[in-house]
Amino acid sequence: MASKVIHAYYNDDDVLMQAVKKVKAARHHIEEVYCPFPVHGLDKAMGLAPTRIAITSFMYGCLGLTVAIVMMNYIMIQDWPQDIGGKPSFSYIENMPAFMPIMFELTVFFAAHLMVITFYLRSRLWPFKKAENPDVRSTDDHFIMEIEVHGNETDLTALLKETGAVEINSLEK
Numbered sequence: 001m002a003s004k005v006i007h008a009y010y011n012d013d014d015v016l017m018q019a020v021k022k023v024k025a026a027r028h029h030i031e032e033v034y035c036p037f038p039v040h041g042l043d044k045a046m047g048l049a050p051t052r053i054a055i056t057s058f059m060y061g062c063l064g065l066t067v068a069i070v071m072m073n074y075i076m077i078q079d080w081p082q083d084i085g086g087k088p089s090f091s092y093i094e095n096m097p098a099f100m101p102i103m104f105e106l107t108v109f110f111a112a113h114l115m116v117i118t119f120y121l122r123s124r125l126w127p128f129k130k131a132e133n134p135d136v137r138s139t140d141d142h143f144i145m146e147i148e149v150h151g152n153e154t155d156l157t158a159l160l161k162e163t164g165a166v167e168i169n170s171l172e173k
Contacts, residue, residue: 003148005031007134008160009167010143013039019145019163020045026159031146034138057115064110068103142166 010016017039023030030046033039073092076082076099081090092099120126138144145165149156153170160168 003173004153005171005173006147006149006153006156006160007169007171008145008147008163008165009135009137009169010145010164011141011166012164013037013143015164016143016145017041017045019160019165022163023145023147023159028147028156028159029150031148033146034133034135034144036139036141036143039143053115053119056118057111060114060118061107061111063114064107065103067110068099068106071106072099072102 008019010019013035016033016035020030020033020042024045024047033042033046035042069092076095077092133139134146135142135144145160147156147160149170157168157170
């Protein structure tokens with residue numbers, strides 16, 4: 001089922017921010033904003049929920065720390081204990097200072113790699129995916145606000161012209 005959308009083009013990020021605030025104040029739903037670079041505060045102006053990627057990063061770090069502890073305890077204490085430098089491996093606690101770098105590195109490794117994989121899966125970015133960019137100018141110097149039309153299209157177009165849009169296109173999506 002196709003829906004009608006309007007693309008409003010802006011050439012300044014400050015004008016875009018004011019336009020987003022005016023469109024949200026007029027109770028229109030902004031589907032997406034395509035930007036050539038991140039615009040600070042745009043997510044709050046659009047009313048997007050805060051991200052939970054930091055929570056997943058913490059959980060992945062805890063998983064990495066757990067894997068490091070279990071791995072080192074098994075390898076260095078249970079499976080093949082070694083007398084290194086005259087220090088016997090009788091218990092994990094006695095040797096924990098020597099294991100700190102490994103625990104830190106595996107915590108960071110798991111958090112970073114699994115967080116990137118989670119981001120790609122959550123964003124539905126996988127290899128060979130077709131780009132969803134509506135206009136190549138949004139990768140260079142223009143900002144595009146995509147708004148779904150639910151009512152009077154002429155009123156919405158007039159509002160977008162008031163906000164400083166340099167170009168307005170209506171199309172079926």
